[in-house]
Amino acid sequence: MSSDDEVTGTAPTSGAQPATAGADAGPRRRPRPASIPDGVLTVEDHLELILRGTGPLEPYDQPLVDSLGLPLVEDFVAGHDLPRFDNAAMDGYAVRAEDIASASAHAPVVLPVVGSVAAGSGKPFAISAGTAAKIMTGAAIPRGADTVVPYELTDRGTQRVSITRALDSGANVRWHGDDVTNGETVLPAGTVLGPREIGLLASLGAGRVPVRPRPRVVIISTGNELREAGQHLEHDSIYDGNSHMIAAAVRAAGAIAYRVGSVDDDPKAFRRLLSDQLVRADLVVTTGGISQGDHDVVKAALTGMDDMQFHPVAMQPGRPQGFGRVFDEGTPLIALPGNGVSAYVSFEVFVLPAIRRLMGLTPYRRPxxxxxxxxxxxxxxxxxxxxxxxxxxxxxxxxxxxxxxxxxxxxxxxxxxxxxxxxxxxxxxxxxxxxxxxxxxxxxx
Missing domain, CATH: 2.40.340.10 (MoeA, C-terminal, domain IV)
Known part of the structure; x- marks a missing residue:
């Protein structure tokens, strides 16, 4: 990894407010290249603005499977042992090891079978010296037994069983706590939950876990020329690819995408639409309408808002960029250029880190x-x-x-x-x- 493309620090552990000053909010600083003209931001300058303006979302308990890909916000401590009780590792017979110490293929040990224990039977069971109990995989080891003889070493008798090999005490027994012990921190805060971690949490009885929610990202593309797939195209109209592409990228990042589609180049209509969408938005991403043209609707609609900035960034593709927090809700809005490649590259460089910051994931940027x-x-x-x-x-x-x-x-x-x-x-x-x-x-x- 190149040092100038790392992001230092980690996300704060709580809070939905924008980040304040500090090294953890932005990328590691590098000298500004002399070739960049005055008035043009570096990639790091613009990314820092975005990361400072998008604090991690407030966590809450969420269903286990819904937490896939999200980081724990606190340590998870086991509430009981795994396994919870001594149990059979395979189907066979529960015995005392000393009772079969002399067993061999030429001189089997024969024991009376005094019962059968199934997994989940809910009934405690015990054996006395010189007896055996049939047992299924996962069933609790009867009191008095310390070994499980697999079927393969027996004649599978039902009244009496013939055992053809001696086994050490503890053979084929899963002892309680040999995997996880009660009170053990099994997953520290910050662990990103994958299928294996979720399997462990479920095994420990967790139905919900404290994680930050997936950000709700509203995607709006702009331009009079844009049409939805399947609509009639005039000689100078095109299909709206950007909102589909960005919505798919949002989903791939683990967030929730609300694709609004396209809006015409009417600043008032854009502001009305944007205001209506903020009720379901933790982040808004727009494409188009931020360059130097006469019909750049996003720039026209939002220029003058205290926290909204538009500026050129020293990158190609993707020179025009915008960011700010809009309306009374203070919802962060990232304005991307309208050309498809510019929009996608800008998403990768600026929007993906913002989404990961909202989710509490680090690093913010792809290595x-x-x-x-x-x-x-x-x-x-x-x-x-x-x-x-x-x-x-x-x-x-x-x-x-x-x-x-x-x-x-x-x-x-x-x-x-x-x-x-x-x-x-x-x-x-x-x-x-x-x-x-x-x-x-x-x-x-």
């Missing part, structure tokens, strides 16, 4: 990996360029190959990519064989 570049690259100075690439691991190591074009509208090339090659602001040429920083998309954190 960088290093790969060998498979062809030459050029890049303009003063911009951090995110080049679409195909990442693969071969017998010679990791390599990444640029794919598709450089146009910010070329989503066909974006769909061919599984990585973004990160070219620094002061790097104007990279050569085949160079080691480059790479964001592997869809990779787990």
């Amino acid at each position: 960088m990996v290093h790969a060998v570049l498979a062809s030459d690259l050029t890049s303009p100075p003063g911009k951090r360029q995110y080049v679409r690439g195909f990442f693969e691991v071969t017998h010679r190591g990791a390599k990444v190959t640029p794919v598709g074009g450089r146009g910010s509208h070329q989503v066909g090339g974006l769909a061919q990519a599984n990585a973004l090659i990160v070219v620094g602001e002061d790097e104007t040429a990279l050569n085949l064989g160079d080691t480059v920083r790479t964001l592997v998309l869809d990779r787990q954190f």
Whole structure:
């Protein structure tokens, strides 16, 4: 991982208010490249604004399976042993080891069978010296027994059983507490709950656990030219791909996506729609309408709000960006550019960290990996360029190959990519064989 793409610190453990100053709120600082013009923010500048304005959501107890992928906000302490009682590890006969000490294939030990114990029978059972009880896997070991003889070492008798091998005391017995002990911290705070952790919690009787909720993210695309799939297209209209793409990316990040679709370039209509949507939003993401045009609706509708900022960022694609907290609710809004590739790259760089911060997940940003570049690259100075690439691991190591074009509208090339090659602001040429920083998309954190 490249140090300038790490985020320091961890998310606070509680609170839904925006983050205050502190190193944990933003990315690690690096010197500002001299090639970036005045008035243009670095990627780190803009990301810090967003992370400072999106505090973790308040936690509450949620159903266990619904907590998949979310971090615990407090230690989970076992309320009982696992196993809770001594039980059989396999089907067979519960005996005393000393009663079968002389057993062999040539001289079996024969014991009377005094009963049968099934898993979950709810009835305590005991045996005396010189007897056996049939027992099923998971059933409680009868008092007086210390060993389970599997069926394979017996004649499976019902009245009397012939045992053909001696076993040590404790053989095939699961002793209480040999996995987890009562009072043990089995999962510390911050543990991200996966299937294995959820299985453990369920085994310990947890029906609900304290985690931060999945953020509710409202996605709005803007533009008079946008149409829903299946609608008639005029000669100058296009289908709305952005809201679908961003909604899918939100879901992939583990959040809840509310895709509103597109709104026309009418500032009043946009403000009404936005106000209506805030009732179900922890975060709003818009695409389009933030550049320098005459019909940039998001900029026109929100410029002048105390906490809303629009500015250029030294990156390509994705130069125009916006962020602020809107209306009385103070809901964070991240405004992304409208071209499809720009919107997706901006989501990866800015929105994904915000979602993870709302969920209390760290790190905020996807880790960088290093790969060998498979062809030459050029890049303009003063911009951090995110080049679409195909990442693969071969017998010679990791390599990444640029794919598709450089146009910010070329989503066909974006769909061919599984990585973004990160070219620094002061790097104007990279050569085949160079080691480059790479964001592997869809990779787990």
